[in-house]
Amino acid sequence: MNIKQNHSLKKYNTFNIEAKADYFVELSSEADVFSLINSDILKNNEILIIGGGCNILFVNDFKGLVVKVANKGIEKIKEDKENVYLRVAAGEDWDSFVKYCVNNNYYGAENLSLIPGCVGSCVVQNIGAYGVELKNVFYELTAYDIFSGDKTVFDKQKCEFGYRKSIFKNKTFSKYLIFSVVFKLSKKQNFVLDYGNIKQEIEKLSGSKLNVKILRDVVCKIRNSKLPDITQIGSAGSFFKNPFVSFDKFFEIKKKYPEIVAYKIKDNLYKLSAAWMVDKCGWKGKRFGDAGVYEKQALVIVNYGNATGKEIYNLSKEIQKSVFEKFNIQLQPEVIII
Ligand SMILES: Cc1cc2nc3c(=O)[nH]c(=O)nc-3n(C[C@H](O)[C@H](O)[C@H](O)COP(=O)(O)OP(=O)(O)OC[C@H]3O[C@@H](n4cnc5c(N)ncnc54)[C@H](O)[C@@H]3O)c2cc1C
Known part of the structure; x- marks a missing residue:
């Protein structure tokens, strides 16, 4: 674990705002989390946990410690006739996870294609698009209380999901570090097509039988036509x-x-x-x-x-x-x- 001082946050927020953090650390493993929990730096500093910084505006420098969660990995932990359960590291890129699901014909996350950010933060925000919210495919998550070190499993009810919010956004802001998330994807198609102009775009593809890859492509096409490319703007x-x-x-x-x-x-x-x-x-x-x-x-x-x-x-x-x-x-x- 390498704690940096007076660190620029410009490449850690998609607004590309120049702001500084007194301290900055990137966590890639459980061992990194424990090193942080056992260090003195938590005692005297305000903490801000971040993922991709796609939903943060820095108006001021951050007087404290910014913790970037950067662990990676997707693992199938169980499956039955109907569903598959995937454990995903909180620092995994959200859209890479959606792409993984689509490529394996695991259904439920496809409408959330191309939303930028990391898996852990997407839970915090209960991201949503085209009639689907993250909570629809959420099963449970594991988080650490960064002050006590306690490890807690939160099921859907405990997360208190609402419109673009969860318990982690409101009551427990930067107390719990979400480390991994289990998603429950369906093995059967059940597409949500009634929102925005998804149906109209699909109708244009006359002759093609709808499948999850086509639906993802349609969602990506609509999003690309409306939203700025964050690598440019x-x-x-x-x-x-x-x-x-x-x-x-x-x-x-x-x-x-x-x-x-x-x-x-x-x-x-x-x-x-x-x-x-x-x-x-x-x-x-x-x-x-x-x-x-x-x-x-x-x-x-x-x-x-x-x-x-x-x-x-x-x-x-x-x-x-x-x-x-x-x-x-x-x-x-x-x-x-x-
Ligand atoms: C071009 C563009 C399009 C977008 N479209 C959509 C959209 O369609 N729908 C939608 O819902 N959102 C959308 N967003 C918003 C954004 O993508 C989501 O809010 C996403 O979840 C942010 O992820 P992040 O990793 O960047 O989070 P960050 O901005 O880094 O953090 C968000 C919040 O999560 C907390 N946090 C981060 N990681 C953790 C962790 N591991 N443990 C605990 N707390 C943590 C942070 O403290 C912060 O409060 C869009 C953003 C952009 C730039």
Whole structure:
């Protein structure tokens, strides 16, 4: 275990923000985790655990220790007639895992193709796309309490999954280090096709019989057409969460804007498209220096080059303000602001 001091975080966050951590360590094995747990550095420092840094905005330097989880590996631990159970290291790249499932005809994760980040953090965020959330394929995980060293297994219920959140995002932020995750994939096809423009894209492939590889390709194609390539443009994906409102609030907006994009979740609960609201406020494609709103997706704030964390943050505040003024709705960031 090699603890570095005054370490640049620029290559550890996909916004490409220049920020420094007082201390930085990368953990690749269980032995590294134990070395950290037994070291004095935890006693006197604030801790931030990271994976790929795809959902973090550094507004300031981090006064403490950044712990990057970088263990790797995918292992089949059991299977029965219906399902296969895979243990995946928390530092494994999420999309490499999805690709592994698709190549082996293990079903359930394909709609979550191409989401950047590591497996452990994808659990923290309960990532979702095209009608599927990570919790749909989650079985259990193993985490270490980095202060006591206790090892705990969390099943689905204990994780308290919600919309882009889990117990690890709320109550236990940087207390538990997720070390490995067990996923339960199906051996039978049961595709979710009703969300976004998946069906329309599949219809264009007339003649081909749908299979999991085709579905992954379709999801990747749609995502590539809408989202920035993070190797070229800094971003953390959707900056804000979609807000949930009552029927009355939905109806009030719909009266004024009949074209509103919203989804009925249940009676008296509607999910509004934050992207539509931000777009309606005129932000799509706006640029201020190197900070801007992506021209193809209004929910994505981007760093075109050398924007600072503060510039990105200030832009997000302006967007929040204008959405509030127009719709009387307070958007909440999905991105973790440090
Ligand atoms: C272009 C783009 C597109 C995106 N599209 C989507 C999308 O479609 N759907 C979606 O849901 N998200 C999306 N995201 C957001 C992002 O990919 C996810 O939130 C992903 O889970 C972040 O993974 P990460 O490893 O980079 O997490 P990080 O940003 O490194 O960390 C996220 C959180 O997890 C915690 N954490 C990280 N590792 C651990 C660990 N091992 N143990 C405990 N806590 C940990 C961190 O402290 C932090 O709170 C997108 C992002 C980008 C840049």
